[in-house]
Each structure stands twice: as structure tokens, then as C-alpha cells.
Amino acid sequence: MMYPINEIFYSLQGEGRWAGRPAWFVRFSGCNLRCPFCDTNHSAREMMDAQAIIEAMKKYRADFVVLTGGEPALVVDEALVNALHDAGKYIAIETNGTRPLPPGIDWITLSPKDLYVTNAKVVLPRANEVKVIFCDTDIPSLDDYAHYPADYYYLQPCDMGNADRNKDILAATVNYCFAHPQWSLSLQQQKIIGIR
Numbered sequence: 001m002m003y004p005i006n007e008i009f010y011s012l013q014g015e016g017r018w019a020g021r022p023a024w025f026v027r028f029s030g031c032n033l034r035c036p037f038c039d040t041n042h043s044a045r046e047m048m049d050a051q052a053i054i055e056a057m058k059k060y061r062a063d064f065v066v067l068t069g070g071e072p073a074l075v076v077d078e079a080l081v082n083a084l085h086d087a088g089k090y091i092a093i094e095t096n097g098t099r100p101l102p103p104g105i106d107w108i109t110l111s112p113k114d115l116y117v118t119n120a121k122v123v124l125p126r127a128n129e130v131k132v133i134f135c136d137t138d139i140p141s142l143d144d145y146a147h148y149p150a151d152y153y154y155l156q157p158c159d160m161g162n163a164d165r166n167k168d169i170l171a172a173t174v175n176y177c178f179a180h181p182q183w184s185l186s187l188q189q190q191k192i193i194g195i196r
């Protein structure tokens with residue numbers, strides 16, 4: 001099996017429960033959604049098999065691997081999960097939840113997009129953490145997400161590329177967490193400290 005890889009890089013996980021943890025990021029090419037705020041250029045691809053992906057992560061011995069995209073659920077399969085486990089990796093995935101996942105993934109981050117685009121209905125039955133992106137100061141109802149089966153619930157302000165707008169969205173997000181303490185704030189720490 002060959003997988004469409006956009007990039008593989010080493011950094012710190014910047015968001016959610018594992019923020020600060022050194023991680024290999026495997027970014028898959030392609031997504032089934034077209035979110036208006038998407039800032040990820042995931043169109044380029046190189047086809048790689050599982051062993052080539054593992055080989056590309058040899059330089060640093062971190063065992064934490066984040067499968068991301070694009071939408072990794074379009075291509076990640078049980079064979080890749082097994083190969084990464086055999087290589088001693090702990091596998092996290094960041095998904096929009098519109099596609100089922102193969103068994104065995106260790107940590108699932110659901111980042112639903114049905115607030116922003118049609119055809120983004122979540123089919124995934126559960127996740128370890130839910131991470132909802134806030135793109136406006138008008139906070140929509142998050143009741144559906146609040147009842148979604150997960151262990152952690154995060155709100156993350158969206159980077160709109162405008163400092164004043166970002167400040168207002170951050171303030172609205174913080175206020176929402178104050179009023180709804182089930183939710184915790186997640187920041188894109190990688191942007192704050194200037195790493196990938």
C-alpha cells in the first residue's frame with residue numbers, strides 16, 4: 001500500500017491535551033472538505049509505503065506520531081497502524097470525523113467542521129478529545145459537541161490572519177469557557193512560539 005504524503009516533520013504538538021509533547025507529524029495529502037478558513041496547503045504529495053514513512057522518522061527517537069492532513073482518515077488503514085505500532089510508535093490522529101477509522105489508533109482528536117461546511121456530518125462514534133474551532137465572536141450552540149462521547153473538550157480560536165480579529169475571537173472563546181467550564185481553551189502554541 002502506498003500513501004499520499006504531503007510532508008513529515010518533527011516538532012512539538014501545539015494543541016489540545018498533548019500540547020508541548022515532541023511529535024512526528026505525518027501530513028497526508030487531500031481532504032474531503034473545503035473549510036473557508038483552511039490554512040493547510042496539503043495538495044502536494046509523494047507516494048510512500050509504511051516502511052518509507054517509518055524510515056523518514058529515524059532522525060529523532062520520539063515515539064509520538066500525529067497523523068494529520070488534509071483528512072488522514074481517507075487513507076490511513078490497519079496495515080499502517082500495525083506497522084507504526086511494530087516500530088514502537090504511539091499513534092494520534094486528527095480527523096474531521098466524517099470517515100470511519102481503522103482499529104488500533106491510540107489517540108483520536110475529533111475536530112468537527114459541520115459548523116462551517118455542509119457534507120461534514122460526524123460519523124465517528126467517539127474520540128479522546130473534541131477540538132472545536134471558533135472562527136467568529138458569535139458563538140453558536142455547542143450542545144451537540146458537548147454531548148459527544150469524549151474525555152476532553154477544547155475550544156480553539158481560529159487564526160484569521162488579522163490581529164484585531166484574532167484578539168476578539170480569543171476573547172469570545174475565553175468567555176465561552178468561563179461560562180461553560182466543560183470546555184477548555186486550546187491555543188495553537190506552535191504559532192505563538194514560532195515553530196512549525
Ligand code: SF4
Binds near residue numbers: 032069
Ligand atoms: S477538514 Fe481540515 S484540512 Fe480539510 S479543509 Fe477543513 S480545515 Fe482544511
